């Protein structure tokens with residue numbers, strides 16, 4: 001099968017590619033060479049930038065699968081570390097593999113004193129995501145033998161590097177929280193991943209924080225929900241940076257920066273701020289709904305809409321359902337949950353949102369659970385980054401392992417000035 005493109009009177013034929021889920025693409029790699037044209041696709045919304053075997057997403061039907069496993073089944077039966085293994089290595093681990101992976105994560109979680117000293121350069125008020133990306137980038141400087149910018153060498157140590165990345169991003173995330181609170185850092189213990197994260201954040205020097213199972217379970221679910229999401233902005237950034245031959249830590253640091261924006265991972269903070277101001281003002285949310293309809297990016301209804309989901313975001317469904325049961329189990333009644341529900345109801349009755357197929361996304365309810373676990377709002381995007389690390393790592397690995405991979409280098413339509421002659425400064429108007 002092939003696709004014909006007719007430009008003026010001339011026809012050009014291009015091969016058609018089909019993915020394992022039947023999704024179709026025109027292989028346009030020779031388009032410019034053959035025709036002199038490029039496709040214009042601002043934001044790449046209609047462009048396949050790579051072939052990937054990690055995650056399948058069907059936005060029209062609200063389907064999300066990691067390595068073939070539906071997100072609903074992973075949410076019901078798996079936990080974050082197991083799903084991280086699945087995403088990175090392609091298969092669910094057997095008992096031996098799971099144990100070994102867990103051990104490697106536990107051995108890799110400590111952040112060395114030299115790296116801890118970086119915090120001295122940051123004020124307490126420093127934005128958490130800026131601290132996270134800086135220190136993750138510094139991991140490459142701290143472990144130069146694991147971050148050589150030579151794929152062949154870096155891949156030889158991949159298991160260890162990946163474990164360091166996942167485990168230390170978690171520890172650094174907790175340290176960021178403690179730094180911003182002026183608290184001393186805690187050392188990781190021989191605990192499961194999520195219990196350790198809670199310990200690293202909330203233990204006191206002489207009083208260990210012991211998480212109740214409901215809290216660990218909810219945290220596990222939230223991290224799992226964020227573990228990967230196909231070619232989103234931050235994952236594409238990781239791939240793009242990695243495509244230059246850059247090591248894993250550098251590529252992850254770039255992904256963390258991409259995630260920090262309010263239209264991407266930063267939305268979970270913005271949602272909470274929006275719900276809080278509705279609460280503080282005693283508003284019913286209509287001010288935010290009306291403002292969001294004005295078309296300005298800075299007034300969007302946060303936690304609503306998605307670049308690819310056009311029906312529902314399956315992660316939002318799972319998290320929305322978990323929200324009620326987690327709060328109930330923890331005996332918490334949060335007025336922001338009621339506000340969120342009313343806001344969702346009102347938006348879903350409004351023609352502006354209905355006609356544009358804008359539904360709650362993963363960030364709409366996740367913050368309410370994070371808040372119930374005692375995690376402050378400014379840390380929400382850091383939690384998203386901890387959860388997303390396996391997806392970024394799996395995608396970097398695909399780039400690094402592909403001997404035929406090209407450096408990411410899109411083209412543009414130039415809209416600037418045509419050639420003109422240089423003018424000396426005293427002759428300029």
Ligand code: CMC
Pocket residue numbers: 229232262263264265267292293295299300301302303304305306307308356358361362363
């Ligand atoms: N509030 C109001 N209007 C919106 C919103 C929103 N949240 N989202 C999209 N629109 C409008 C948009 O302005 C456009 O209007 P028009 O047709 O009149 O020009 C229309 O809906 C279609 O937009 P789109 O093409 O579906 O949106 P996009 O692909 O450009 O952007 C998005 C996707 C997620 C950036 C956007 O929906 C948004 O800004 N949402 C709020 C921020 C947010 O919650 N982000 C988290 C996304 S999920 C977590 C993650 O993976 O990052």
